[in-house]
Amino acid sequence: MAAISSVQCLSSYDSHHHYHHQRSQSGSRWRLGSRVLVSSSLCKISLLSGVYLKRRRHLMCAVKGGAAEGAFKKTVELDMMIDALKDANPRELEKLVVENILAFDEVFWLRLAARSDTCTSDDDKKDYEELAATVMTIVDCVVNMTQEKIESSTDVLKAILRPVVEGVEEISWPPRDPHAINQMEKEMIQREKQGQLDEGFLSQVSAQLRQAKEDKDKPGLAAMLQKVLQLYAATVLSKRSYAKKGNEIVKAEQFLETLIKAPEEQWNKLFLEGLTLGKGEVTPDELSSVIKKRVERTLIRTEGGSYEQRILIEYLKGMESRANDVMKLLQG
Incomplete structure (x- = not known):
């Protein structure tokens, strides 16, 4: 995935994201835009509560196999990720987020909230708040760019398929118009020259092909999408x-x-x-x-x-x- 401009991502934070950290007796609530993440009060446990700190050595020794060991390893991995994000400069932080985009799930944010709960100084809490806001901003940028890419890839695919689907009530293969495939091929060559047949496009076609095969009631669509991939392969391999x-x-x-x-x-x-x-x-x-x-x-x-x-x-x-x-x- 191409690098995302830190300035572009981070400049959108003030106008699009509101971040609040509110302390209460039952735990802490993190508000990131429309997302609300509740830590200890939601889970009814605190991974880094006073009791946990006292028993940490015993817990580390007691964790063996099964789900407990898996959860412990997951926590260690999350802590390593959070530490790496905290220590990274802006460019490195952006790169880490983009490369590990799937890691920023609910479990990650709960762990980050738990880490903040144990901070003893306002400065440390503020660091976690700023880290959370920055990471969330970059994640949103990646998601938005991905959505735009999907929409663009869909438009390219529609243009390639237009000769065989335009004016047709029901998709059939091979197309009734004998010249339709030639027109598809010409469109494919033109789009390839324009650099539009990238990974986003190929993933979109592959995903729709898998879905068409799973549905089993759309053999015409599956054959058509398979032809798109064959035309792509022939176009690229013919260049050398x-x-x-x-x-x-x-x-x-x-x-x-x-x-x-x-x-x-x-x-x-x-x-x-x-x-x-x-x-x-x-x-x-x-x-x-x-x-x-x-x-x-x-x-x-x-x-x-x-x-x-x-x-x-x-x-x-x-x-x-x-x-x-x-x-x-x-x-x-």
Whole structure:
């Protein structure tokens, strides 16, 4: 996730966030915008109460296995996170929050409130108040930016799908208009040139594809979204060519690039025309070798675990799997 400007995030605090810390006999209440977090009075325990401090050594020794050990480890992890946030400068703090965005759940805020409850000086309490307000501001900035990104990615997907869904009452696949897929591909290439087919877009398409497959009553939609990912993979992989080696043409690489650029529906025909088991000049081993090389190059050039890497690798391996199936039939 791109770094978020500290100035942009923190300057919005005064106008969008109101932070109050009110002491009472039953505990403390933290108000962060519309969020209200109640510490000891809500949980009916205080992790750092006087009793806890007296028995801390005994509790540390007594915690063994099961849920108690898990809760203890979670508390230790939260304390380490809070200490790191307290010691960080503004830039480091922002980076820590962005990198650990999922860690800022209700348990985190309750632990932060408990830590504040045990402070003996107003200055220390004020430090925790300021830390909470700053972290919450950055978290809200991240959430807002993510929401905007999702909306933007949805608009891009709609534009790509428009040729096959516009004016159609019920989604079906393949589309009735034979030119619709070509129009989708042109839109995909244009959006890729504009840098709009990023991780946000790929995650949006992948999420909708998973949902369509789970619903099971939308096979047309699932096939359509699968086609979007295939077109993406073909568009990205076609940007690099390895068919020329000096003044020579590497036939296996050239054949692979022909497959990448071709619609999936034409692969079987191309295998029959291009492989030596059919009418071609490329051996099955040569094709398998260049596909493996392209997978290795893709792994090197893409971020590990990214949607981009996963989609490109799945596309190449799907092509290899289809080639193996066709070769088995030809040999059978």
